[in-house]
Structure formats: structure tokens, C-alpha cells
Amino acid sequence: xxxxxxxxxxxxxxxxxxxxxxxxxxxxxxxxxxxxxxxxxxxxxxxxxxxxxxxxxxxxxxxxxxxxxxxxxxxxxxxxxxxxxxxxxxxxxxxxxxxxxxxxxxxxxxxxxxxxxxxxxxxxxxxxxxxxxxxxxxxxxxxxxxxxxxxxxxxxxxxxxxxxxxxxxxxxxxxxxxxxxxxxxxxxxxxxxxxxxxxxxxxxxxxxxxxxxxxxxxxxxxxxxxxxxxxxxxxxxxxxxxxxxxxxxxxxxxxxxxxxxxxxxxxxxxxxxxxxxxxxxxxxxxxxxxxxxxxxxxxxxxxxxxxxxxxxxxxxxxxxxxxxxxxxxxxxxxxxxxxxxxxxxxxxxxxxxxxxxxxxxxxxxxxxxxxxxxxxxxxxxxxxxxxxxxxxxxxxxxxxxxxxxxxxxxxxxxxxxxxxxxxxxxxxxxxxxxxxxxxxxxxxxxxxxxxxxxxxxxxxxxxxxxxxxxxxxxxx
Numbered sequence: 299x300x301x302x303x304x305x306x307x308x309x310x311x312x313x314x315x316x317x318x319x320x321x322x323x324x325x326x327x328x329x330x331x332x333x334x335x336x337x338x339x340x341x342x343x344x345x346x347x348x349x350x351x352x353x354x355x356x357x358x359x360x361x362x363x364x365x366x367x368x369x370x371x372x373x374x375x376x377x378x379x380x381x382x383x384x385x386x387x388x389x390x391x392x393x394x395x396x397x398x399x400x401x402x403x404x405x406x407x408x409x410x411x412x413x414x415x416x417x418x419x420x421x422x423x424x425x426x427x428x429x430x431x432x433x434x435x436x437x438x439x440x441x442x443x444x445x446x447x448x449x450x451x452x453x454x455x456x457x458x459x460x461x462x463x464x465x466x467x468x469x470x471x472x473x474x475x476x477x478x479x480x481x482x483x484x485x486x487x488x489x490x491x492x493x494x495x496x497x498x499x500x501x502x503x504x505x506x507x508x509x510x511x512x513x514x515x516x517x518x519x520x521x522x523x524x525x526x527x528x529x530x531x532x533x534x535x536x537x538x539x540x541x542x543x544x545x546x547x548x549x550x551x552x553x554x555x556x557x558x559x560x561x562x563x564x565x566x567x568x569x570x571x572x573x574x575x576x577x578x579x580x581x582x583x584x585x586x587x588x589x590x591x592x593x594x595x596x597x598x599x600x601x602x603x604x605x606x607x608x609x610x611x612x613x614x615x616x617x618x619x620x621x622x623x624x625x626x627x628x629x630x631x632x633x634x635x636x637x638x639x640x641x642x643x644x645x646x647x648x649x650x651x652x653x654x655x656x657x658x659x660x661x662x663x664x665x666x667x668x669x670x671x672x673x674x675x676x677x678x679x680x681x682x683x684x685x686x687x688x689x690x691x692x693x694x695x696x697x698x699x700x701x702x703x704x705x706x707x708x709x710x711x712x713x714x715x716x717x718x719x720x721x722x723x724x725x726x727x728x729x730x731x732x733x734x735x736x737x738x739x740x741x742x743x744x745x746x747x748x749x750x751x752x753x754x755x756x757x758x759x760x761x762x763x764x765x766x767x768x769x770x771x772x773x774x
Contacts, residue, residue, distance in 0.1 A: 317461065320367040320408075321346040322374075322399040328631035330375040333438045334413055335623055337450050338371070342458040347614035348626065355395075357589045358531055359610045360402055361554035365475075369461045370403035372396060374414035374422070376435065383417040390583075393421060398585040404428070405552045409461040411454070429457045474527040478507050481525070481532035485514045488538055489560050494596055498533065501600055505607050516544045526553055531610065533603070535559060536590075542574040549578050556606060558591040558599060632661045633762065635693035635726075639665035640712040642702035645732060648754070649698055652730075655758040656696065664688045689715045695725050699746065700732040704739075713740050728761055 323331055325348075338344060347363060364370060374396045376384060384392070400422060403410045409429075412422055416432035424430075431453045437446040480502050486494040499509040512525055512532075526532065531554035536545055548555045557575075579586035591606065593599035617623050637660045641649040646667060656663045666685075689695070695716035703709045717740060719725035729738060729746045737746050747757055 316343040316345050317458070318366075318368045319344055319346050320364045320370045320399075320403070321348070322370065322372040322396060322403070324373075324375055324377070324396075326630045327373075327375045327377065328627055328629075330435075330438055331373060331627045331630075332624070334373045334450075335627060337447055338454050339620065339623070341451050341454045344371075344623075345616065345618045347616050349612075349614055354609060355585055355589070356606065356609050357398075357402075357585045358554050358556045358606070359612070360399060360585075361406075361552065362531060362610070363614065364399075364402045364406050364408065365552065365554065367408065369409040369411070369464075370399075370406070372400060372403075372410070372412040372414070372422075374412060374418065376415040376417055389418055389421055393418065394583045395585075397422070398582050401582065402552075405550070407552070409457065409464050411457045413450070429453065475530050476508075476528050477530050479510055479528060479530050480507050481510045481512050481529035483512050483514065483516070483532055483534040483541065483544065484558075485535065485538055485541065487514075489535065491560075491596060494599070497596060497600060498603065501603060502607065505604075505611065507607070507611070515540050518547065526551075529553065531556065533558060536572065536575070542572055546574055546578065556591075556603075556610070557589065558593060558602070561592040561594055628658055629661075632659055633765070634661055636660070636662040636691055637664065637694045637696060638689050638692035638712075638716065638725075639663060639696050639698070640703075640709060640716065641665070641698035642700055642706050642709050643667075644702040645698055645700050648732060648749070651754040652696065652698065652758065655754045659758060659762050660694070664692065685712060686715060689719055689725070692719070692725055695720065695727050697727070697729045697738070697741075698732055699729055699735045699738050701735060703732075703735070710740065713738060717741060726765075728757075730757060 325331075335344075346367075374393065376389070376392055383389075400410070400412070404425065404427070407427075410427065411429040411431065413431045413433060414422060415435055417435075418432075422428075422430070431450060433450065434446065437444065482495050482498055482502075484491075484495050484498065486492055495511050499511065502509045510525065510529060513522065516522065526548070532548065533556045534541055534545060534548065535558050536542060537560045545555070545557070575586075591599065591602035593602060617626050637656050639649065639653055639656065641652075649665060649667075653663060653665050689712070697703070697713060697716065716725060716727060720727045727741070727744060729741055729744060731737065731746045731748050731750075733750055747761075749757070
């Protein structure tokens with residue numbers, strides 16, 4: 299996969315400085331994500347936030363992220379490379395998180411654009427408030443002057459124009475919520491838990507949050523609704539009939555909500571979800587149904603809340619420019635093997651080009667002049683032992699063979715260690731002959747690749763394609 303090194307053209311005279319969007323997408327669908335990001339970012343500058351690592355799903359957290367964005371963009375592929383349309387059950391399974399996040403977007407009343415594989419059909423609805431752009435999966439990666447890409451950018455241009463108007467109107471209104479203010483809706487008297495709201499409030503304070511004890515029973519006066527809207531998010535116990543009614547109100551008004559429910563350890567257990575919750579959340583297989591803390595006692599509630607609070611408040615990673623976006627989207631497609639890049643100091647310029655191409659495709663690349671932590675020699679440690687460690691840890695050795703390489707004692711030492719690991723079948727070799735080089739005598743009989751008539755990008759891409767072909771053959 300080759301990503302462009304240049305940023306999209308500057309259109310600051312036509313658009314705002316940037317749009318902050320909630321990006322709903324499949325992290326592992328790198329080719330699709332890159333295709334749409336590159337096309338959309340040429341129309342308008344985009345920034346978005348993503349979760350670091352394997353963060354558990356929290357609807358409350360997602361609600362806050364959607365609320366704080368200017369707009370919602372969904373990129374919805376069908377996994378796999380089969381051209382035939384999957385059956386409905388398969389499409390429902392593939393889209394389960396997409397549909398959850400789209401539900402949040404629709405309730406938030408943000409501008410929404412969905413770019414979805416046309417084989418989904420009308421699975422995502424047909425709402426006038428949503429911009430739909432079905433695409434043919436076979437168009438992914440086609441050149442910038444293709445008719446499919448032009449239609450995509452025309453649709454995006456119309457969406458961004460309407461989005462610009464809406465965000466300008468929104469900017470003129472004061473914000474409803476106060477960041478870090480958490481409303482507490484726990485009827486402690488009805489639950490037989492005097493002092494519980496104070497304990498929850500103390501827990502929030504320990505996590506650096508401010509709490510607001512909202513009146514109970516709820517009365518939806520203008521003042522009460524204003525108090526609800528001031529909250530960044532709210533905690534509500536859904537055990538009572540009144541709480542169920544208020545839950546529906548919070549859901550419809552898109553006030554981020556964390557649900558808890560008292561559940562006695564003795565006697566028959568209450569249904570896991572009420573009739574109200576079945577109506578609100580029953581269409582979704584993920585997210586809502588599991589995003590509930592059940593508690594038999596105050597200690598269990600506080601323990602459950604502690605983990606959820608930290609998850610909700612965890613700061614997402616900002617993808618703020620073109621380079622960061624390319625790195626993020628290509629990371630999912632990177633192969634897990636660690637690569638050792640061996641070259642002479644005189645060939646540093648071409649080695650840097652190879653390093654950049656390898657970095658696009660592999661998660662770990664070592665070369666001794668790297669600026670990246672963990673990818674270069676450690677200061678103060680014996681260099682020879684470090685090189686041996688890195689070669690032992692590597693699954694692939696790339697050697698840039700030149701006259702300078704052949705004359706270097708250091709390079710020959712690296713080549714000997716790499717060859718030894720290759721003979722043990724612990725490492726795969728890719729010797730590359732630079733312009734002035736002959737095959738390395740040490741590796742007589744091993745096929746060398748020539749740089750002449752090729753490029754670092756093509757050589758690395760062809761090598762990765764060969765690895766994939768071998769993997770497919772081994773599976774068949």
C-alpha cells in the first residue's frame with residue numbers, strides 16, 4: 299500500500315480552517331479508509347479523534363464524542379474481497395457497530411454523511427437528513443481523475459457546504475453543557491440506600507469531576523431540563539418507573555447517560571432490560587445492552603462506576619493533519635514481522651527511502667540511524683550485542699548491497715548474522731543490489747533484487763505481495 303507524501307491542496311480561501319468530525323469506520327479496512335480520507339480531505343480539511351488501543355465500547359463515551367464534533371462521517375465497507383452480496387444476517391453482523399454509531403449521530407442532529415458499500419442496500423435507512431453515498435467496492439483505490447472519485451467529491455462538496463452553514467449557526471449559540479459536570483439521578487430513598495448519592499459524588503470528585511445532585515422525583519419543568527442540559531453526562535439508576543420515563547427523555551434529547559440498576563442478590567432476578575430499554579435499544583446487538591452496571595450493594599456500584607468513569611473520561615487521540623491520518627490508516631494494514639535494515643553509512647539517503655517504505659508496511663523496522671525510539675541503537679550499550687539482539691528478534695532482513703557495504707567490516711558482520719538466522723529458517727532475506735553493486739559473495743546462490751529500473755517503494759511492495767501470496771498458498 300503506497301500513501302502519498304504530500305498534503306492535499308490548500309483550500310483555506312473556500313473552507314473553514316478545519317472541520318472536526320466523528321469518524322465512524324472499520325479500523326482494519328485500511329484501503330477503504332485511505333481511499334475516502336484522501337478524497338474527502340481534498341475537498342475540506344478534516345480532523346478527528348480516535349481511541350487508542352483496544353478501548354471497550356462505552357455508549358456514554360461515544361455520545362460525548364459525537365456531541366462534541368462538528369459532524370458525523372461514516373465509512374462503511376463490507377469485509378472481505380468477495381464481489382457477491384452477503385445475506386442479510388451477514389450484513390447485519392458486519393454493520394453492528396456502524397448502526398450503533400449512526401443511531402447516535404441521528405439522535406445528536408449533527409450533519410451526517412454515510413459512504414457505504416452499495417451491497418448494504420437500504421440497511422442504514424433512507425433519511426432526508428442524512429447524505430448517503432453508496433460506492434462500488436471495485437472503485438476503491440482508483441485514480442483521482444476517475445468518474446467514481448469525481449462523483450464522490452461532488453457529494454462531499456455538497457455535504458461540506460451544508461455542514462458549514464450548520465456549524466456557523468451552532469457556533470452562534472452558547473454551549474449547553476459544562477465540561478466535567480456529572481448529574482446524579484439515584485433515588486436513594488426508594489432504593490433503601492441513604493447516603494448513596496454522596497458516596498457517588500465523592501467518587502466523581504476523586505476522579506476530578508464535579509457532580510450535581512438532581513432533584514427526585516423528576517419534574518420536567520424548564521428549570522429542571524436546563525439543569526439536565528448543563529450536565530456533561532448523567533448517571534441514572536433505572537430501577538423505578540419514574541427513572542424509566544426519564545431515561546427515555548434523556549435518550550431522545552441526546553444527553554449522554556450512564557445507566558445503573560439495583561439488583562438484589564436474593565430472590566428472583568429482575569429482567570436484564572425493561573420494556574422501555576427494549577424499545578430504545580432493542581434494534582442494536584452491541585453497545586446499549588451491555589452498557590449497564592447492575593449492583594446488589596453500594597460497594598459493587600462504586601467499583602463498577604470507577605472503571606466506567608475512567609473509560610468515559612479517557613482522552614482520545616487527535617488526528618490533526620494529513621501525515622497523522624495516513625499513519626493512522628496505514629497502521630492497521632502493517633504486517634507484524636520485525637524488519638532489520640542493514641546498509642552502509644555512505645548509502646544513508648537511499649536507506650532512508652527504504653526505511654520509509656518499510657515503515658508503511660511493517661510495525662517494527664530497525665535501522666541504526668533511525669530517529670524513532672526503539673528503532674535505533676541505544677546510547678551507551680555495546681553496539682555489537684544490540685545488533686545481535688535486533689537480528690535475533692527480526693523476521694525479515696533487508697540488505698542494501700553496494701561497494702561501500704562490501705568493504706565495511708560492520709556490514710559484513712551484520713550480513714553474516716542475518717545469513718545465519720536465515721539458514722536456521724528464523725529470518726527471511728531480501729538482498730537489494732544498489733546501482734554500483736555486485737551480488738554479495740557471502741550470499742552466493744541467494745537471489746538478489748536490483749534497484750536499477752525499480753524503486754524502493756516497488757521493491758518493498760513486491761516483497762510484501764510475495765509474502766501474502768505464500769500465505770494464501772499455505773492456507774489453500
